[in-house]
Amino acid sequence: MSSVIGFRDTWPFGYRLYNVAVATLLLVTLSPTILLLAFLLLITQGPNILYFGPRMGKNQRPFQIIKFRTLCPKRARAITADRTLPADANIETRLGKILREVRLDELPQLVNIIRGDMNICGPRPVRPEIAAIESRRIKGYEKRFDVRPGLIGPTQACFGHGASKRIRARMNNLAVNRPVNIAAELSLLVRIGSSILHRIGKKSVKFAKRFSTGKTSAFKDIYLSDIVQNKPSLVHRIDMSSLSVRGVDLPSDGHLAIRLHSGALRRARVKLTQSGAPGIFNYKPVNEVDAFVIERYALGRVIIPPRVAWSIESRQPELAGQEAGI
Template sequence: MKEVALSPALSQRMGDGRVWYPRIKRLLDVGLSLVGLALGAPLLLFFGALIRLESKGPVFYKQVRAGLDGKPFIILKLRSMVVRAESNGQQWAVKDDVRATRVGRFIRKTKIDELPQLINVLRGEMSIVGPRPERPALIVSFSREVAGFKERLRVKPGLTGWAQVHGGYELSPAEKLRFDLYYIRHQSLGLDLRIIGKTFGVLIGGKGSW
């Protein structure tokens, strides 16, 4: 796995500078992840079985994403697309993606496919709240079109984020960057809790983008 090259400025952290904030954020990550995995285990088993019944292939989907400071890690998801969905090259996820299976369309809409990422949170590769992690190659590509796109890598990526509760799949990379930079510059426990609260509203309303 190859790291995304960062400029020296990207090594500087932004947001809430209080010493206690990263510690409280990590405790929140671990606590919510453990609760989420315990409550979500029946859903993982049920939809995992449906995925295997509908199409051949693995239940879980693994993909390289860029984490904090561009360091790569393997993200975990329930498989929502047909096997070899990217045989013609990497593509950015869009609404009503034709590559999604019938079960996949449901678990993507309800965000059930993201539940395994709680394991990534427990490992410390992700946080509950932060910019959504993207593939290294797409970050390089978007950076050529959107100035400052790599600045999303200044913080640990998240399961949900400020961009996810403010838009859907129709958001462009530039629009997502604007929301992500707002979060990076204003990080705080209060903002994290606000985003977590709004995320439940997004899940109930069936809107938002992951």
């Protein structure tokens, strides 16, 4: 996907017309959804439903981004003064967490596109404070300001909210050097829309299953291996900081192996500590690349999550033997 997306517009006037046309069409088509969200936010958190905040646009020109408000204002200002929101901050409003997860809080940015602040596709908009910090920390970070920021893009689709800025910058800089590919943009837009609808559907099913007593023996194909003894064990649950396995001695170092639907493997190194409960480990990724792999492939905390294979628990010995060489 990222190999065909480009941000460099070779026909500025035509590309501008395209952005206005698509944003206007989406705004009209999605107006019932936008009005419904506005009504739900109004009755759950009062009249202050929109967020206006400074962002850096093309040539570092500041503009005010428009989003649905999803965070408690005072706590958000304190926590995000010089950084992006941590994954475990838990300062979302009553509907904020679900809106942020499915990215519906971004819909008002269609107005920013019509106004000329943003494009449909481009780097994620950043606050001036973050831009100043990352420009000193990451070589070539300012290249993103050669183009307008975007509502969608490879980093918005494939990275979670707290993903590494260094990896994001690398991907953005590659796209800034490539010419715009409208067909690729529209394809990405359709994929994002389909994924959001799918995620909303999955959440509805999960909510319905709360009232069901049925059990399942299926698990995602994710394994924890001891680096020294290289003995893989099926991971039964994983979140941002802990994971559970059965019947494994505590390794201080290990790696997660995630098998994709295509059969390919993605690996992430982790540091493990005992949580106090049998089979439950706290973990930390070794570096930002490992953190990205876990967030994208093991947790699926991105707009377009990869297809991870599913295994049946009874197949664990067979699969463990296959994994012995990883």
